[in-house]
Amino acid sequence: MTTPGSGTGAVEVPPTPDGIPFFGNGLAFSRNPVEAMEDWASLGDVVRLQMPGQSMYMVTHPALIKRILADDHDQFTISAAQRETFRGVEDHAVTTTTGDRWERLRKALRPAFTHDALDRYGDRMASTTAAFVDEWNDGERIDLYREMRLLTVNILADTLLDTNVRGNENVVMNAADALVNRANFRRPGQLLPDWVPTLAERRFERTVRALDEFVDEILTQRQRSESNDDVCSVLLTAHEEGKLTLAEVRHNVVALLLAGHDSPSVALTYIWYLLADQPDVCASLREEYDAVVNGEQPSIESYDELERTQNVVVEALRMYPPTLGVSRQTAEPVTLGGYKLPRGAQLLLPQRVVHRDERFWDNPETFDPSRWQNGGDRPEYAYFPFSGGPRNCIGTHFARQELTLALATMIGRIELDISVDGPLRFTPSLQLRPETDMEAIVTRR
Incomplete structure (x- = not known):
């Protein structure tokens, strides 16, 4: 494939959207990041954005993303x-x-994410989901996003850490909230120097300190455990062998707790949001559940047969990828899409924009799980919800398996009547979190 804009006629500066003094394009981004990025993408495959204090280059062509x-x-x-x-x-x-x-570090983590390890996690993903959902009462009204967060924290702890965190989920969730708020374009003090002790920074330090202490307790408990097939044991073994420092063990567990619950919870929330207007798809998923699971609990043995459920997950990740975008910077001067970029240029690769580009997708604004039945003829990096290349998310297969088994388990046990408080809005930060309140009334099957 020829890289768009390649050739000898490289110029210095890509097109730049109109902005306002001092704030540049930052104000439009903070107001509605999704709408802003979609508008900017119409200017070209590489667009230069002026953010407060820095420039950023948004890249939206699969060939260029694959190269990066x-x-x-x-x-x-x-x-x-x-x-x-x-x-x-x-x-x-x-x-x-x-x-x-x-x-x-990647090599040390790899044994916890092999195919054999994923097979071991599968049944626990389903059983944790079943136990969690069974606590909902018939007719109960729930905060959908919060409940999906609580669920994914517990799935992550039960599988990857072999630890029960019931009652302590807020330690993880509060730290994740503080992290997202730290990067929120709308937060007061976002433009102040790092050394200014803002309320957001103090909250971040307080919640991270609590999370560090919580993780230290988990690691102390796990050092006494005989289990050896989860992330904690894999990392602790590497530490005992002198391959990792204790700080590296702790920070990688923290990273898994934060990103490992946040992205799946966002994805599950949007899956239910999309299914709310698709009764035929819901009925199809329940038919598949009854045929494949037959009254039992979903398991790793039934995973491959849950094809419709997997297609719903993949399509939901296309329409609502959990993160705002993948960020990179140039390690040397490069020519990208016909433009010369200096060393240290900041790059943003927004999945949602590419996932809905009509050049690569038929009816991209339509939620259509059937589009995945026969693959499709599109560029490889027209779809990259969990990044790609050597630095792709190490938990990609874990997350897809988790989303599929959790969704199937819920489909088999409950129905959710979703209500949304107005148009869908998003947080202008790391995760493509919903700012719009979503509630659901539970009906038990």
């Missing part, structure tokens, strides 16, 4: 903004490190 994340990944690295956002919480984690250290 995979083909020429050595020319690009994680962004300074990403490292700054996670400063103080994931400094020693695989999410923020580079080079030999990143390779060492």
Whole structure:
């Protein structure tokens, strides 16, 4: 494939949307990040954005994204903004490190995410979901997003950490909220220097300290455990063998707790939101559940047969990817899409914009799980909900399996009547979180 805009006639600056003094394009982004990015993408495959204090380049063509994340990944690295956002919480984690250290951490984590390990997690994903959902009363009104967060924290702890966190979920959720708020474009003090002690920064430090203490308690308990097939035991074994420091163990557990519950909870929330207007799809999922599971609990053995459920998950991730975008920066001067970018240029690769680009998708605004039945002829990186290339999310297969088994378990046990408080709005931060309140009335099957 020819890279769009490639050739000898490279110019200096890509098109830039109109902005306002001092704020540039930041104000439009803070008001409605999704709408703003969709508007800006109409200017071209590479667009230069003026944010307060910095420039950023939004890249929305699959060929260019493939080059950044995979083909020429050595020319690009994680962004300074990403490292700054996670400063103080994931400094020693695989999410923020580079080079030999990143390779060492990734290698240490890999045994916890093999196919055999995923098979071991499958039944526990379903049983944790069943136990959680069975606590909902018939006719009960629930806060959909909060309940999905509580559920995914428990799934993550039960499977990857082999730990019961019931009653302590807020320790994880509060830290995740503080992290998202730290990167929120709308928060007061966002433009102040880092050394200014804002309320958001103080909250971040307080909640992260509580999470660190909580993780230390988990690690102390797990050091006495004989279990050896989850993330905690894998990391602790690497520490005992001198391959990881204790700080690296702690920060990688913290990273898994934060991102590992946040993205799946956002995804499950949007799945139910989409299903609310699709009674035929819901009926199809229940038919599949009854045929495949036959009154039992979904398991890893039934996972491959839950094809319609998997298609719903994949399609929901297309329409509402959990994160706002993948960030990178150039490690050297590059020519991208016909434009010369300097070393250190900040890049934003927004999944939702690419996932809804009519150049690569038929009827992209339509929720259509059937589009995945026969694959489809589209560029590889027209779909990348969990990033891609060597630095793709290590938990990609875990998350898809979790979403499928959790959804199937819920479909078999309950129905949810969803009500949404107005048009869907999003937080202008790391996660594509819903700002719109969503409630659901539970009906037991």
